[in-house]
Amino acid sequence: MTARNTPTPAEAGTAAPECKREAALKKKYRRHWEDDFSVDWDTTEYVSRREFTRFLGLSSAGMALGTTVIAAAASLKGEEKGESPRVRVGRIADFPVGASKAFEYPRKGLYALLVRHEDGSFSAYSQKCPHLGCAVYYEHEKNVLECPCHEGFFNVKTGDVISGPPQRGLSVVNLEVSNDEVWAVGGGGH
Ligand code: FES
Numbered sequence: 001m002t003a004r005n006t007p008t009p010a011e012a013g014t015a016a017p018e019c020k021r022e023a024a025l026k027k028k029y030r031r032h033w034e035d036d037f038s039v040d041w042d043t044t045e046y047v048s049r050r051e052f053t054r055f056l057g058l059s060s061a062g063m064a065l066g067t068t069v070i071a072a073a074a075s076l077k078g079e080e081k082g083e084s085p086r087v088r089v090g091r092i093a094d095f096p097v098g099a100s101k102a103f104e105y106p107r108k109g110l111y112a113l114l115v116r117h118e119d120g121s122f123s124a125y126s127q128k129c130p131h132l133g134c135a136v137y138y139e140h141e142k143n144v145l146e147c148p149c150h151e152g153f154f155n156v157k158t159g160d161v162i163s164g165p166p167q168r169g170l171s172v173v174n175l176e177v178s179n180d181e182v183w184a185v186g187g188g189g190h
Contacts, residue, residue, distance in 0.1 A: 106188045117156070159171070
């Protein structure tokens with residue numbers, strides 16, 4: 001323990017109210033063992049209520065962030081495992097022969113294109129051109145899928161390249177037609 005000749009502001013009774021309270025606490029909790037395991041109260045750092053609250057706040061924010069990251073990782077893992085989403089594209093009656101419709105698949109922000117053929121069947125492909133990523137559209141008069149960026153053309157029944165710079169065909173979206181409805185059930189990855 002450090003010997004002191006001059007009384008502290010608390011001992012002299014001139015300390016601020018906060019310091020008086022601190023001095024009272026020191027006195028109250030002083031025990032014999034303090035002589036052997038002494039704590040220098042003047043140099044010890046206290047954890048204030050504000051610091052503790054800030055610590056709790058940061059811990060909670062960290063836990064919330066961790067939970068979000070884990071949920072996102074689990075979702076990605078599900079996609080990696082091949083768990084394709086099942087998305088309703090529309091009713092069969094909504095698509096006359098030669099109709100086409102863009103819809104979000106396999107996830108929000110990614111688009112696919114559904115086309116109804118003359119024989120009544122359907123095909124769907126990722127709308128993203130495999131060349132540089134422009135959106136392809138259905139050119140009804142030529143009955144082809146066309147990428148307007150560099151004139152890439154694709155077979156509407158298979159998605160294969162007909163002409164232009166793309167080196168591979170469009171990614172096929174698997175469809176299921178049941179109960180008068182068309183559903184996207186897989187594929188369409190980029
Ligand atoms: S981006 Fe489609 S042909 Fe170039």
